[in-house]
Amino acid sequence: MVTIAEVAQHAGVAPSTVSYVLSGKRSISPKTRRRVEDSIRVLNYHPHAGARALASQRSNVIALVVPLRPGMHVPVLMQFAISVVTTARRFDQDVLLLTADEGPAGLRRVAASALVDALIVMDVELHDQRLPELRTLHQPSVLIGIPADTAGLTCIDLDFAAAGALCVDHLADLGHRSIGLIGPPTAVYERETGFATRTINGFEQAVARRGLAASTLPCEPTYEAVRRTLDDLFRAQPAPTGLVVHNEAVISPLLDSLHQLGRRVPEDVSIVAICPADVAERAVPPLSSVLIPAEDVGRLAVELLMDSLEGRQNRQTTLLAPRLTRRRSAATATG
Amino acid sequence: MVTIAEVAQHAGVAPSTVSYVLSGKRSISPKTRRRVEDSIRVLNYHPHAGARALASQRSNVIALVVPLRPGMHVPVLMQFAISVVTTARRFDQDVLLLTADEGPAGLRRVAASALVDALIVMDVELHDQRLPELRTLHQPSVLIGIPADTAGLTCIDLDFAAAGALCVDHLADLGHRSIGLIGPPTAVYERETGFATRTINGFEQAVARRGLAASTLPCEPTYEAVRRTLDDLFRAQPAPTGLVVHNEAVISPLLDSLHQLGRRVPEDVSIVAICPADVAERAVPPLSSVLIPAEDVGRLAVELLMDSLEGRQNRQTTLLAPRLTRRRSAATATG
DNA sequence: GACCCTGGTCGAAGCGATTCGACGGACCGT
C-alpha cells in the first residue's frame, strides 16, 4: 500500500503538503501542486479511508436504511436507492446499505462507531421505534416519510394531501361530479404510516371545495374485496363516474373487474391512480397517475444531508409537490 | 465519544485488555472479562470503525456492486442485495452499495483506499471490463455470473445449462416429443452475458439425449415478435407441444397470444419458464418454472468471501443446481 | 527447591491520515 509519506517523498514535499493539495484547505503554489499531483498519479495513491476517518472525524459514508417489509413496491425502492448512491457520489460520499431489521440498535451501531457521517431512513412510520434514537444521534439524518412528531427531525415525502387533491381536481375539471377513493387496506391505516390518512384528508378537502359527491373506501388486494368495494361504490347516488386509486396492488383486479362488469375505462368510469410510474404504464389502459418521485426524493435527501454536514442547519419537513401525468384512463365525463 | 481508554480506566485494566475481550484473540479470565463487558455496557462503548480499520487492516465492510442497466428484473436484484446484507451482518460485516456506472475505477477506488475488505460484483459479462481490475485487487471478490475466462476468479451463478436440461427433461417426462425454446432477444447474446448461451447448450444436449424434436428461437418482448416466433415455432413438424421460455419479458405477451390463437395452456401446449418466482406466480396460468435462486446466491457469495478473508482460498466457479417448481402450465402430453 | 510452562495482563509501538502553529521568504509601505 502506498502512503501519503511516500507520495510526499516522491514529490519532495512534506506529507502535510500532500494532504493540503488533496483537500484544498490551504493554498498551494501551482508548481508544487503539479508536482504532487504527478506523484499521486505515478504512484497510484489512494488515501486510506480508515486513517482519513480517524484523523478527520469524517468517514465520507452515509447510511441508507431500506425497509424489508413485503408489500413495498420494489422498483421504487431500488430507484430511490440508486438515486441516493448516484447523488452521494457527486459529493464524494459512499453509501452503506442497512436493512430495517436491525432496528434502532443498527442505527446506533453505525452512528456510534463513526462508520457513517449521516443517515437516510426510509419508510418511517407515524410512531417509528427509531425516532428516539435518531433524535439523540450526533449525525444528521433525513427521514423518508412523515412521523407524527417531526420536532428536531428532517423529513421528506411526497405531499400526499396535495396528491389526493390533485386527483380530485383533475376529475372535477373533466366534469365528474361524483367520485370515489379506493385506498389501501385498513391494515395500512393501523400501521400508521401516515400517507394513507394524508391522502384522504387532501381528497376530502378538495371534494368539499369543489362541491362533489364522494365516498372513500379501503380495499384488500383480492378480487373478492375489489368486487365488494365496487358494489358499495356504485350503489352511491349519484353513481360515481370517477375513481381515485391509492393502492397499487388493487389496480389490476380493479381493472379486470370493471371490464367484467361491462364498465369501460375511461368511457364509463375515469380512473386516476397514485402509484409508481411503471405500474401506471403497464396497466390496461395506461392510467393517468400521480407518481412517487423516488428519484427526486433520493437526490433531495442526500443534498439535505450534505447541507447539514456543512453546517447549514435545516431541521424541517419538505413535502414534494405532486405532478399528474395524463394517460388514457381519465376522460371528460359523459352525461 | 467514548474511547477504549475510558473503558479500560473504568474497568481498571489496560486498553489492550479491552481490545482482547472484544476480539477474543487472547484468553481473558472470566472475572476481568465480566468487568470489561460491564464497563462497555455502562459507558455504551462502540469501537471507532476508522481507528479499527487503520490498526487492524480490516474495515469489516464488503462492497456490493449492483448493475444499473434497465431490463434487469428489479425484485430479484433487491432480493439478492437483501440476502447479501443479511448474511454479511451474520459475519459482523457491513455492506457498501456501489453502482456499476463507476466501472473499474470505482472498484479500484474502494479497494485501494481500503474502504472495503472484499467485493461482490453482480451481472458480470463474458468479457467484462472490470475483470482485469478484479484480478489485480488485493481484496478477494466474488462475481455473480460467469465470464469467459474464470482463471483466478471466484464466480457463482445458476447452472443455466442444467436449468435448460431440467426443463427439457420435465417436458419429456410428461410425454412431449417436440418442444421449442424461446430465448432472449439476439441483443442479449451479443452482449455476451453467457447465461443465454449456456441455457441453449443445456437445452440442446438434453434434447439430443432424449431424442426429441426441437427448435430454439430468440424473441423480442413485443406482441408482433411473439406472434412471429409462434408462427415459426408451430410450423415445425411435428408441431411442438411443449415450450421452454427463458425470457421473462416475453411471458405475458406469449400467454396472451396463445390464448388468442385458441391454444390452451396446458391442455394444448405446456410451458416451463426460467424466470423469477414472482413472475411465474403472477402469470395466468401460473407457470411451472425454474427460478433464479437470488437468496442462495447472495448468501453463498458472502460465505465464500468470508472464507477467503479467513485464509481458506477458493478460486473457483460454483454453479447452483436448478430446481423446478411445478405449477399449472405444464401437463402430460395429450395424443 | 530450582526450573520451565502457561495463562493472563500490561505497555508501547505502530497504522496513515489531518490539522494547527510556526517559520521563512517575498513583497509592500514608509
Place this chain on the structure above:
DNA sequence: ACGGTCCGTCGAATCGCTTCGACCAGGGTC
C-alpha cells in the same frame, strides 16, 4: 533600510484502536 503582511510550506501532535513482546504469578515437574 526596516517592520509588517501574507503566502506557501513544514513538523509534530493527534485521532482510537490493534498487536507484539515482555512480564508476572501460579502450578507442575524432576
